[in-house]
Amino acid sequence: MDITWYLVLSAFIFAIGVAGVISRRNPLVVLLCLELMLNAGNLALVAFARMHGSEAGQVFALIVMVIAACEVVIGLGIIVAMYRNRLPIDIDEMSELRG
Amino acid sequence: MWFEDVLFFIAAIGALAGALGVVFLQNPFYSVLSLVCHLLGLAVLFLLLNAEFIAAAQVVVYAGAVMVLYLFVVAYIGGTDEPLRPESGSIAVLGPVFAFALAVELCIAFISSGLKALDSTGPDISRPAGADTFGSPGAIGELLLTDFLLPFEAASFLLLMAAVGAVVLARRRRGLEDEGTGPMRSRDEPPPTETLEVRV
Numbered sequence: 001m002d003i004t005w006y007l008v009l010s011a012f013i014f015a016i017g018v019a020g021v022i023s024r025r026n027p028l029v030v031l032l033c034l035e036l037m038l039n040a041g042n043l044a045l046v047a048f049a050r051m052h053g054s055e056a057g058q059v060f061a062l063i064v065m066v067i068a069a070c071e072v073v074i075g076l077g078i079i080v081a082m083y084r085n086r087l088p089i090d091i092d093e094m095s096e097l098r099g
Numbered sequence: 100m101w102f103e104d105v106l107f108f109i110a111a112i113g114a115l116a117g118a119l120g121v122v123f124l125q126n127p128f129y130s131v132l133s134l135v136c137h138l139l140g141l142a143v144l145f146l147l148l149n150a151e152f153i154a155a156a157q158v159v160v161y162a163g164a165v166m167v168l169y170l171f172v173v174a175y176i177g178g179t180d181e182p183l184r185p186e187s188g189s190i191a192v193l194g195p196v197f198a199f200a201l202a203v204e205l206c207i208a209f210i211s212s213g214l215k216a217l218d219s220t221g222p223d224i225s226r227p228a229g230a231d232t233f234g235s236p237g238a239i240g241e242l243l244l245t246d247f248l249l250p251f252e253a254a255s256f257l258l259l260m261a262a263v264g265a266v267v268l269a270r271r272r273r274g275l276e277d278e279g280t281g282p283m284r285s286r287d288e289p290p291p292t293e294t295l296e297v298r299v
Contacts, residue, residue: 001107004217006144007209009111013118013137015202020122023194028127028173032134035165036118039141042153050148051214053222055238058150059247062239065160066254070261072165076172077268083176084271 006047014040025091027082031075038068107147114140127177131169138162149224150234 013036020033042061049057082089117137121130138161145154209217216222224233231237243251 001104001147001220002218003221004210005107005111006148007217008206009114009144011205011209012115012202014205015198016115016118016122018201019195019198022197023191024122026127028169028176029121029130032121032127032130032169035134036121036137039138043141043144046145046148046150046153049150050221050224051216051219053224053233055234055242056246058153058234058239059242059250061150061153062156062243063247063250063254065156066258069160069165070257072168073261073265074268076168077265079176080172080269084269089176 010040010043110143152236
């Protein structure tokens with residue numbers, strides 16, 4: 001397949017992730033949608049690596065996966081801390097960090 | 100050749116359906132399972148792009164470890180509290196519209212970028228016999244330990260910090276529930292870090 005197909009697919013997956021982050025309210029689902037956006041970026045990186053015939057883009061994708069794992073761990077830790085402190089599990093109610 | 104095209108469309112439809120399922124399913128548990136489907140579709144796409152090691156890492160690390168973490172947290176949080184309010188309001192309508200506009204814009208940016216190689220399947224990546232093939236663990240590992248050593252070490256430090264941070268964030272602390280009974284409260288002076296800790 002042409003590289004363009006992969007890039008268009010990655011654009012659509014990224015847009016679906018954006019729609020989820022904007023419209024969903026459950027912080028768990030918002031984290032999942034962030035994963036979608038990171039994966040769309042990964043797909044584009046790997047497609048460009050194939051386009052250039054060099055593996056550097058694949059190494060970038062690997063680093064992005066590490067970042068995504070860190071983000072998941074911290075995000076889930078915050079959600080568990082909210083649950084323990086009996087705060088509502090709702091994005092709209094999370095205004096504790098607002099300045 | 101046609102086999103690769105068919106495989107691409109099957110994997111792409113699976114990935115797109117998984118992504119849509121993450122956004123539109125109401126139960127977070129099903130959202131996580133839908134994301135697993137999405138990740139498996141992406142792994143097939145990575146294989147089609149000759150990224151064998153990334154595909155294997157995607158299945159083992161992402162669809163395996165990270166999603167199990169998600170499932171544990173969903174099982175821990177969900178079901179005991181009152182159900183979340185359904186999404187409503189203007190943002191639930193406008194969000195998908197904005198996202199579709201963004202997708203169209205990104206597609207226009209990709210297609211009109213003028214890169215000649217976009218309309219090909221990429222250059223020839225055959226290597227001489229005996230060398231590591233494109234995207235194999237050997238080739239990726241060699242790059243990680245030579246050209247990209249600094250990002251590799253930084254990523255390992257970041258993982259360590261994330262692990263410590265998760266333990267600090269999610270540990271069971273003497274917070275709101277037993278105020279004044281813990282050993283830290285035996286004296287009159289309030290512990291200095293307490294207001295910071297309960298507010299996390």
